[in-house]
Amino acid sequence: MSDSSTPPSPGIIHEFPRNRIERHQNGDPMHTPPPTLYIPPQFLPGGRRSLAGVASRAFGLGIALGFSVLLTLELAYWGYGLWRAPCFVATLALFHYLEFDMTARYNPPDASISSFLLLSNGVAYAAAHTAAILELLIRHWLHSDYKPQWLILPFHIPAFLPVPELPSHVTVGAGLFFIVLGQLVRSAAMRKARTSFNHVVQWTKRADHTLVTDGVYAFSRHPSYFGFFWWGIGTQILLENRICFVAYTVVLWKFFNHRIMHEEKHLVSFFGQDYLDYRKRTPVRIPFIR
Ligand SMILES: C[S@@+](CC[C@H](N)C(=O)[O-])C[C@H]1O[C@@H](n2cnc3c(N)ncnc32)[C@H](O)[C@@H]1O
Structure with missing residues (x-):
């Protein structure tokens, strides 16, 4: 007004x-x-919280989700292993839609176009997902009758990577398990922390920022990072990617290890002894991050 x-x-x-x-x-x-x-101008087209911008992104993600689910079912029905590619796109579309949805529901003052995390995750994030799809496509091409005859062993996906070859029902089951678990825990974290949850790590304490230690935050000290870590690994198990499985594990682990150290410095300065006590009694549940 x-x-x-x-x-x-x-x-x-x-x-x-x-x-x-x-x-x-x-x-x-x-x-x-x-x-x-x-x-206010931020709600007008082109603004940070443009209603038209939010609608078009949600519409695009909905179309991507619907189309990729249909393609997944169609390819799986006809026995093509390539169903994993659209299935991966479906998990991505749902993830990005839920990032905005959960922010709008539980932290509306913070909801903006960047809450979809579509571009704000940077080039490395987009490159990682592109690499994951490319690995799957190249692997299928190498095992198909369409590969050039001159292409021999050295060009095959390296077998020396420390990832065992698993039967397909195990990779599908384990992949979906970690994807669903990761997504549920991440969304539960956003729901629990409400206005204390910001996509951008806070440097200064806002008046309404309270320390959250119960619910899913009693299970993991960083449940949304726990969720994203296992979600990411689940996608690579589902895709049966050997190279990206190792790359995702290393990159995600390093990213969250660094981010948690940085975030906790601020949390200790905001909440002092309360945060130190909470840190002592609650694990992160990402391997080797204490
Ligand atoms: C992207 S959220 C991630 C929250 C948390 N690390 C997690 O994984 O669920 C980052 C913001 O959450 C805040 N935050 C992290 N842990 C918190 C807690 N236990 N209680 C309240 N705020 C927290 C940080 O100050 C930061 O601004």
Whole structure:
């Protein structure tokens, strides 16, 4: 809402019809002019919280999810192992949709276009997912009749990686288990922490930032990182990727190890002894991160 003493700009001000205001000024009580409606610029197209921007992203992710689920079922029905590629796209679409959805539900003041985490995760994130799909496609091509005849052993996916070859029902079961577990725990963390959960690690303590130590935060000190770590590993098990499985494990572990150290420095400065006690009694549950 605007304040008449501080004219808002450059948002949009919806004026009410002049004749209603004039009739009110002429003493007609049926024509009380309603207050001027001000729409802040951040909600307008192109703004950080643009409603049109949110709608188009949610629509795009919904289409991607629906289409990839259909393709997964179709390819699996006909026995093509390539069903794993659209299935991976479906898990990604759902993950990014839920990032915004959970923020909008439980931390609405923070909900913006960047809550979808579509571009804000950087180039390395997009490159990792592209590499995962490429590994699957190349592996299928190498095992197909379409590969060039001159392509021999040295070009095959290295077998020396410390990842055992598992039967497909094990990779599907374990992959889906970790994906579902990771997604559930991450969403539960956002639901539990509410306005204390921000996608950007906070440097200064806001007045409404409280320490959360119960619910899913009693199971893991960093449940949303726990969730993302196991979700990421689950996707590579599902895809049966050997190279990306190792790369994802190393990169995710290093990323969260560093991020947790950095985040906890701020949490100790915000909550002091309370956080130190919480840290002592609650594990992270990502291997080798204490
Ligand atoms: C992306 S959220 C991740 C939260 C947590 N690390 C997790 O994995 O669920 C980052 C923000 O959460 C806040 N945060 C982390 N742990 C918290 C806790 N136990 N209670 C309240 N806020 C917390 C941090 O201050 C940071 O601004």
